[in-house]
Amino acid sequence: MLSCRKLSYTVGDFTLRDFSLELNRGDYCALLGPSGSGKTVILELIAGLRPLKKGSVFIEGKDYTRTPPQHRPVGLLFQDYALFPHMSVYENIAYPLKIRGIDKVEIRETVHTFAEDLDISRHLNRMPDTLSGGEKQRVALARTLVIHPLLLLLDEPMSALDAPLRESSVALLKNLSAKGITILHVTHDPSEVDSLANRRIHLGNSSK
Amino acid sequence: MQYSKNYTFIRLIFLFLSGLMLLFIVAPLLGLFFSTSLPGLFETFRDSEVTNSIGLSLGISALFTLLAGVFALPLAYIMARREFRGKAFIQGLIDIPIVLPHSAAGIAVLGFISRDSALGKFADILGFNLVGSPFAIGIAMAFVSVPFLINAARDGFQAVPERLEQAARSLGASPFKVFRQISLPLAKPSIITGLVMMFARGMSEFGAVVIVAYHPMTTPVLIFDRFNSYGLDYARPVAVLFIIICILVFISLRLLARKRKGT
Numbered sequence: 001m002l003s004c005r006k007l008s009y010t011v012g013d014f015t016l017r018d019f020s021l022e023l024n025r026g027d028y029c030a031l032l033g034p035s036g037s038g039k040t041v042i043l044e045l046i047a048g049l050r051p052l053k054k055g056s057v058f059i060e061g062k063d064y065t066r067t068p069p070q071h072r073p074v075g076l077l078f079q080d081y082a083l084f085p086h087m088s089v090y091e092n093i094a095y096p097l098k099i100r101g102i103d104k105v106e107i108r109e110t111v112h113t114f115a116e117d118l119d120i121s122r123h124l125n126r127m128p129d130t131l132s133g134g135e136k137q138r139v140a141l142a143r144t145l146v147i148h149p150l151l152l153l154l155d156e157p158m159s160a161l162d163a164p165l166r167e168s169s170v171a172l173l174k175n176l177s178a179k180g181i182t183i184l185h186v187t188h189d190p191s192e193v194d195s196l197a198n199r200r201i202h203l204g205n206s207s208k
Numbered sequence: 209m210q211y212s213k214n215y216t217f218i219r220l221i222f223l224f225l226s227g228l229m230l231l232f233i234v235a236p237l238l239g240l241f242f243s244t245s246l247p248g249l250f251e252t253f254r255d256s257e258v259t260n261s262i263g264l265s266l267g268i269s270a271l272f273t274l275l276a277g278v279f280a281l282p283l284a285y286i287m288a289r290r291e292f293r294g295k296a297f298i299q300g301l302i303d304i305p306i307v308l309p310h311s312a313a314g315i316a317v318l319g320f321i322s323r324d325s326a327l328g329k330f331a332d333i334l335g336f337n338l339v340g341s342p343f344a345i346g347i348a349m350a351f352v353s354v355p356f357l358i359n360a361a362r363d364g365f366q367a368v369p370e371r372l373e374q375a376a377r378s379l380g381a382s383p384f385k386v387f388r389q390i391s392l393p394l395a396k397p398s399i400i401t402g403l404v405m406m407f408a409r410g411m412s413e414f415g416a417v418v419i420v421a422y423h424p425m426t427t428p429v430l431i432f433d434r435f436n437s438y439g440l441d442y443a444r445p446v447a448v449l450f451i452i453i454c455i456l457v458f459i460s461l462r463l464l465a466r467k468r469k470g471t
Contacts, residue, residue: 049374069377082375086393096379099389147380 001025001182002151007045007055014038016045019055021201023151023184028177030193031186033203039186040079043153046184047076059150075149079156081140083128089115089139090124096147114142118172134165138172145176152176154185158192170195237451244448252445258430262453264342265426269411272346273357273403280357281399285387287358288365306355310415317348318420344420349410356405364398365391400465408458 002023009016016038023029033039044050046057048069056065064072083092090111097107115121118138128136137157144152157173158166173196177183185193193200252258287299305313321338322328331338338344368391376386392399414428422429427450435443 044374047378049377069374070380070382072378074378076375076378078371078375080371082369082371084372084376084390095376095381095389099379099381099385143379 001027001060002046002184003056003058004042004046005056005058007042007057008053009041009045009050010053011041011050014041016041021184023182023199025182026177026180027199028173028183028185028193028197029199029201030190030197031184031201031203032188032190032193034188037203039188039203040155043076043155043184043186046151047074047153048072049076073150074153075144075147075151076153077137077140077144077155077157079159081136081160083131083136083139083143085128087128088124089120089126089128089131092128092139093124093142093146096143100147110146111142114146118142132165133160133162134168137161137165137169141172141176150182152181152183154183156187157185158187158189166192240444240448240451244445248445249448252449257425258427258446258449261425261427261430262450264345264424265411265428265450266453266457268342268346268426269349269353269407272350273353273407273410275346276350276354276357276406277399277403280354280402281361281392284358284361285365285391287362289370302355302358304355305352308352310352310413311419313352314348314416314419317344317351317416321347321420340421340423342421342424345417345424345426348416348420349413350406352413352416353406353409356409357399357402360402360405361395361399364395364402367398368394397465400461404458404461404465407461408454411457412454 002021004019004021007016007019014036019038019042021029021042031039031042041050045052045055048057048064048067052065056063058064059073083089084095087095093111093114094107097110102110111124112121115124118141120135120138120142123131123135123139128139131139137160154173158169161169170192173183173185177196185197187193190200283302287295287302308316318339319325320327321331321344323332323337323339328338336343372390372394373386376390377383381389411426412428413426414432417426418429418432422433425433427446431443431447431450434446
């Protein structure tokens with residue numbers, strides 16, 4: 001499903017050399033490594049946010065190496081969730097649909113469906129800065145999922161959550177994974193993905 | 209105890225120096241206002257030469273501020289987001305009009321639009337003489353004031369987290385949509401501040417404007433002309449009226465910006 005072949009990239013003092021990764025459809029893969037090991041860079045390379053100097057990215061057999069990020073079938077959940085502060089929760093979730101030119105009625109239906117699924121319906125009129133960490137995560141997930149990405153990239157999704165919220169976040173991700181979506185989850189904390197990942201990759205080591 | 213005494217003493221010194229500084233700003237303005245009679249002010253307000261010059265100053269400055277925005281905002285965005293060789297040099301170029309004597313800026317603009325220049329020759333073919341035209345006034349105003357817009361907008365774009373732009377890209381937005389829907393709205397307060405600064409600086413410009421166009425007269429040129437020809441008593445009411453209008457426009461734009469920010 002996802003095939004990263006010999007990705008190489010240099011930014012500042014950090015160099016990624018010949019990183020390869022193969023994921024099957026429905027995989028929940030944890031990419032583990034300490035801070036500065038290049039986990040986020042790998043996600044950004046797959047998402048197209050950084051231009052690859054060497055290597056290739058294939059998704060469902062199609063070469064996306066030179067494709068700009070807006071044309072990749074990839075959803076990326078940022079570590080700080082990156083909600084747009086000048087838009088309400090509703091507008092945040094509707095944003096990817098709006099830029100695709102989908103009509104208003106369909107946008108409203110889709111936003112409400114995802115908001116119900118993620119239990120954030122009551123927050124739709126709120127602004128992001130009034131939400132808790134867990135609520136922000138659900139909004140960011142809803143915003144990413146409305147475009148039905150083939151591959152979901154999670155960058156330290158639980159780092160901003162305290163213990164009780166982590167449990168509900170794990171349940172949420174487990175639920176997503178059960179729906180068959182392929183997930184690549186970056187974290188420095190192996191316990192976070194204990195009950196989630198069917199594959200683990202330690203940066204610098206081969207896939208288990 | 210000693211510490212407390214020292215603190216009080218330093219505070220008094222600071223208050224005294226601050227008071228003198230504020231007095232330095234306010235005293236000439238108050239002197240100007242108190243030495244102008246109300247009937248004289250009303251008479252000036254009815255003087256069509258004065259009202260025309262105020263309309264010209266405000267109108268040209270507003271128009272060229274908006275026009276400059278079309279070019280200044282992309283430049284500000286590039287300066288905020290891109291690292292490239294020669295960036296410090298480009299920033300230096302942007303700041304040059306701020307440090308130039310304004311009369312020298314006027315001479316530079318005059319060289320740019322005179323009949324000998326490429327632009328002047330082109331205008332000549334079309335039957336226009338740029339020198340002494342409202343266009344020349346606008347170019348002179350924009351030349352000395354556009355750095356305020358570029359720098360304020362650049363600071364505004366810099367304050368927008370790049371993460372938000374990346375998030376928008378990953379959600380399907382093209383670079384232009386990211387600029388229009390994410391960067392621009394989030395940098396809006398700084399951009400509006402820049403526009404207000406550029407507009408205010410442009411409409412009050414004298415040194416550069418007087419060199420490229422004595423006529424039609426903008427208000428700063430008219431104030432100078434009346435002072436030069438008839439003396440202080442004739443120049444003062446025009447100055448007071450223009451200051452009042454500048455302050456009113458400035459306050460209105462600030463309130464509008466704050467209201468927009470609030471909404």
